[in-house]
Amino acid sequence: MNYRVKSYAAQSSGSLLAPFQIERRSPRADDVVIEILYCGVCHSDVHNVHNDWGNANYPMVPGHEIIGKVLAVGSGVSRFQIGDRVGVGCLVASCKHCAPCEHGQEQYCQNGATYTYNHQDPIDGSRTYGGYSETIVVAQDFVLKVPDSLDLAGAAPLLCAGITTYSPLRHWQVGQGSKVAIVGLGGLGHMGLKLAKAMGAEVTLFSRSPGKEADARRLGADHVVMSTDAPQMTAVAGKFDLIINTVPYQHDVNPYIPTLASGGTMVMVGYLGPLDDFNTGPLVFSRKALAGSLIGGIAETQEMLDFCGQHGIHSDIELIRIQDINHAFARLLKADVKYRFVIDMASLKEPA
Amino acid sequence: MNYRVKSYAAQSSGSLLAPFQIERRSPRADDVVIEILYCGVCHSDVHNVHNDWGNANYPMVPGHEIIGKVLAVGSGVSRFQIGDRVGVGCLVASCKHCAPCEHGQEQYCQNGATYTYNHQDPIDGSRTYGGYSETIVVAQDFVLKVPDSLDLAGAAPLLCAGITTYSPLRHWQVGQGSKVAIVGLGGLGHMGLKLAKAMGAEVTLFSRSPGKEADARRLGADHVVMSTDAPQMTAVAGKFDLIINTVPYQHDVNPYIPTLASGGTMVMVGYLGPLDDFNTGPLVFSRKALAGSLIGGIAETQEMLDFCGQHGIHSDIELIRIQDINHAFARLLKADVKYRFVIDMASLKEPA
Known part of the structure; x- marks a missing residue:
């Protein structure tokens, strides 16, 4: 029926x-x-x-x-x-x-x-x-x-958008004092800023578009780095424990790898597809990783909703x-x- | 002087x-x-x-x-x-x-x-x-x-060769019951087989060359999979917690990713350089990672020598x-x- x-x-x-x-x-x-x-x-x-x-x-x-x-x-x-x-x-x-x-x-x-x-x-x-x-x-x-x-x-x-960014933040154990970067300020990125900040991380937004700084800071970013600006990128070399890359289309991810701390991971959550010329050398020289993550499990999604309820997110x-x-x-x-x-x-x- | x-x-x-x-x-x-x-x-x-x-x-x-x-x-x-x-x-x-x-x-x-x-x-x-x-x-x-x-x-x-394979095995917590694959049977690969086996893992060698099976088994492999054989690759889909890729030259790493279990990692230890068309999709769909690792620290190298001394490796x-x-x-x-x-x-x- x-x-x-x-x-x-x-x-x-x-x-x-x-x-x-x-x-x-x-x-x-x-x-x-x-x-x-x-x-x-x-x-x-x-x-x-x-x-x-x-x-x-x-x-x-x-x-x-x-x-x-x-x-x-x-x-x-x-x-x-x-x-x-x-x-x-x-x-x-x-x-x-x-x-x-x-x-x-x-x-x-x-x-x-x-x-x-x-x-x-x-x-x-x-x-x-x-x-x-x-x-x-x-x-x-x-x-x-x-x-x-x-x-x-x-x-x-x-x-x-919430669970897609929450799950990798939890899986890679982000907490007080973690240094986290979010690549891209869209639906996923703006949730990443809010959630990482609420978990106690020092949060950086990587962006290619000028003019997003005020909004990014309002959403939780402590810093905004123009990924097209070489000196700004050099200034954050070796900084991040975790980068969540929310960009939904093919792009060159190599420039972000040097900004990871030794042992750090960049997690792709937006783009599913081939990368051109991804270089393994920088992974080897500091035990870094490129990973992926997909939404989250049901219990984890409930945990995320409860977390958002507690933090007004x-x-x-x-x-x-x-x-x-x-x-x-x-x-x-x-x-x-x-x-x-x-x-x-x-x-x-x-x-x- | x-x-x-x-x-x-x-x-x-x-x-x-x-x-x-x-x-x-x-x-x-x-x-x-x-x-x-x-x-x-x-x-x-x-x-x-x-x-x-x-x-x-x-x-x-x-x-x-x-x-x-x-x-x-x-x-x-x-x-x-x-x-x-x-x-x-x-x-x-x-x-x-x-x-x-x-x-x-x-x-x-x-x-x-x-x-x-x-x-x-x-x-x-x-x-x-x-x-x-x-x-x-x-x-x-x-x-x-x-x-x-x-x-x-x-x-x-x-x-x-010893510490280069020992360090990722330890970092990714290989032990009794872990399922580990080694790609390539050379100086690094043969150490990877011996060390992973001594740590209690179930060990598989991926090879492109027929005729290595007897030697691989003598060195510690429980299984040998021809990476050029599609049915053999399909048979190990979703199997490995950790793959150590020792191949020292550019090659297509995409076919190994589906053989990782959910949450698994492939660690590059042999090749430093660009990959052609590495696909992020399979990373996202099972929270997998491509990582790199470089030799090991001094204390870890001593630990590895002591481990080899204990196990006669x-x-x-x-x-x-x-x-x-x-x-x-x-x-x-x-x-x-x-x-x-x-x-x-x-x-x-x-x-x-």
Whole structure:
């Protein structure tokens, strides 16, 4: 007894997003039915809609920064009640028995975690559709609790941009006195500044664009270094324990390696693809590393939400109506947003 | 009151090694004078003599896998006595006060460690000359004790090939049950197999050359995987906690990344230079890392020698006369040695 819900979907890689009715499953025993109140707009939504990664299935309903309220629960649901403030991020299922799943790293599930949209439900094989929609049905183990202290709209981007920067900060043990740099000031970068600062680190922003300094400092940066300025780069040689590189396109990462301290790591969280001429020499001469990191596990995502609740951390957002999503996508491609679009899903009830 | 000692030196990047007298300093208070008994032939000796790294100073006396006997000690030397069996590796000095030095990682000295040859003494500015020589004069803090149980000739390569593989195995916490792969079966690779096995790991050799299986198993490999064989590579997908890549030339490292377990690291210890089209995607999707590592610190090198003494681990060597060094260099360039040339320095006393 599936039911149809109003959504915004792309019908092909060339098409704009437009109103479309999808089928959501009726809740299984362990499912939570969520009324979606807000949904963040992630850069990967644009990539997926444009089929940049070659794995798009249409119609596609994007959105994996979902904040809502519990509408109904299955008979086996113990952790949620109707009316609870909840979140759903990038994952809605995983195998639960591989080594990463057993260590709470469902995002690295060896049998393939199930993504919130453009994927397939592992139980009934139905398509998964994301948060640009009235409701979503998700197993309770993949639903997050949103602390009361968090603003719902500003919390939405925590579900992807927040956890994507929080997880490497935690994994590489950032704390009081750590020296952390963030490359790039966008959706991910602005969360990286806030989170690293709240963890007690001395935080530096690497940027190629002048004029971001005041904003960066407001968001948590102690220093701003122009990565195009050789003397500024030399001045921070050997400084950073951890660099989180949020730049979402191919670029030369070699210049950042000398700014790592001996034993330091640069973690790629924005760009997935080939690097031109990456040089191993500087890695060898100071036991440095280039690593990658993908969102975070479910328990870690809850920990991040609780951390944000305690520290009053939200994303800086621009609230939009769903009717403006195609314009928002265009602006996102020009990096014209400070720092995350969030859709007020109440607008979905209005005429298009 | 320096003194002249017989050595083998290169006079220019094109020249063969030939007998040459160099000046060694008279011992300072903290110096140990060492009669060199054996010296290993490292691949980097060939690179340095050929000026492949553009920093060669001639005349150059190579050699940083030095085993000898103490001939004399300065007035302030407390740790060594005449007649002691000792070793000298790649380092003869460092600043001792930067963060890496304070953590026993003199090889990553931020003010520049002093290499055993082709470098400059930080106190008197004199040139450093390596182990293809009768004697060497080294400050006691950079002299290692050689356990009585070790054969002196077979211990020489431990000072570079041994510590270069031991240090990353320890840093990435290899122990009982770890799954380790070694890429390449040369001087470094054969030590990696022995050391990883002695630490309790399940050890795999990646090789491109058929016919190495029996030897690899004798050296400690539990498995041999042909890296050119797609089904064999697929069979070890997601397996290794740590891969030590000893290949000394540019090659495609992308195929090894999928064989790392989630959270695993591949450490480059052989090749210093640009990689073509290294892909960050597989790093991101399983929080993997590409790292580098350089020899090891002095305390760690002593720990490695003691570990080898306890486990009866030597390098597999081919003992040569110094008069055959140019032929050995030529064979080394063809990887025609099992697995390390060691020079019997007694031959230096014979006519050329």
